[in-house]
Amino acid sequence: DSGVTQTPKHLITATGQRVTLRCSPRSGDLSVYWYQQSLDQGLQFLIQYYNGEERAKGNILERFSAQQFPDLHSELNLSSLELGDSALYFCASSQRQGAPHNEQFFGPGTRLTVL
Amino acid sequence: LAKTTQPISMDSYEGQEVNITCSHNNIATNDYITWYQQFPSQGPRFIIQGYKTKVTNEVASLFIPADRKSSTLSLPRVSLSDTAVYYCLVGDGGANNLFFGTGTRLTVIP
Numbered sequence: 001d002s003g004v005t006q007t008p009k010h011l012i013t014a015t016g017q018r019v020t021l022r023c024s025p026r027s028g029d030l031s032v033y034w035y036q037q038s039l040d041q042g043l044q045f046l047i048q049y050y051n052g053e054e055r056a057k058g059n060i061l062e063r064f065s066a067q068q069f070p071d072l073h074s075e076l077n078l079s080s081l082e083l084g085d086s087a088l089y090f091c092a093s094s095q096r097q098g099a100p101h102n103e104q105f106f107g108p109g110t111r112l113t114v115l
Numbered sequence: 116l117a118k119t120t121q122p123i124s125m126d127s128y129e130g131q132e133v134n135i136t137c138s139h140n141n142i143a144t145n146d147y148i149t150w151y152q153q154f155p156s157q158g159p160r161f162i163i164q165g166y167k168t169k170v171t172n173e174v175a176s177l178f179i180p181a182d183r184k185s186s187t188l189s190l191p192r193v194s195l196s197d198t199a200v201y202y203c204l205v206g207d208g209g210a211n212n213l214f215f216g217t218g219t220r221l222t223v224i225p
Binding site: 004042043044045056058088090092103104105106107108109 | 149151158164213
């Protein structure tokens with residue numbers, strides 16, 4: 001158990017819908033990362049937050065957004081869902097934001113299925 | 116942006132030493148090299164991290180040459196439970212993207 005929690009574990013929805021994925025980092029970790037993993041794209045970095053502020057942005061679509069709240073939990077919002085958004089979404093946390101690149105602790109993931 | 120290249124797959128017999136190499140030709144000065152292990156339907160798990168030369172912990176060693184354009188993860192005496200995908204990650208955790216490599220699928224054969 002990494003100490004990172006993600007809810008829900010599974011999510012099934014229809015195209016065009018909007019969903020919210022939730023992540024609670026390890027106690028004391030200020031940095032949260034979101035990743036998408038699909039069969040054809042591998043593990044893709046989406047976005048990073050540190051203490052409530054966006055710090056790094058990866059291959060995140062405009063239909064996706066995220067935020068980190070004062071209690072440090074984070075939410076990833078996916079809207080106008082398409083079939084291709086079906087994937088495992090991982091959240092990870094670490095203590096710091098910058099160099100040296102700190103160890104990330106990954107949650108169990110949320111499996112999103114878009115029908 | 117430092118991207119990485121790894122072999123897609125490797126096979127090894129139990130008890131052998133396995134070396135997985137990652138190429139990162141445009142690694143930046145502030146970048147560290149980190150390796151993760153991932154089992155199916157689980158999040159990646161940290162194995163080891165280094166900046167230069169050699170780093171060793173209880174599960175693996177990481178060798179980084181002076182030019183830092185590549186790195187090698189060494190797993191001593193692998194067992195069946197080491198069958199997983201291994202990712203090489205290069206970045207400073209800051210403004211740059213955090214690129215996972217293509218991953219190397221290691222299969223340990225009895």
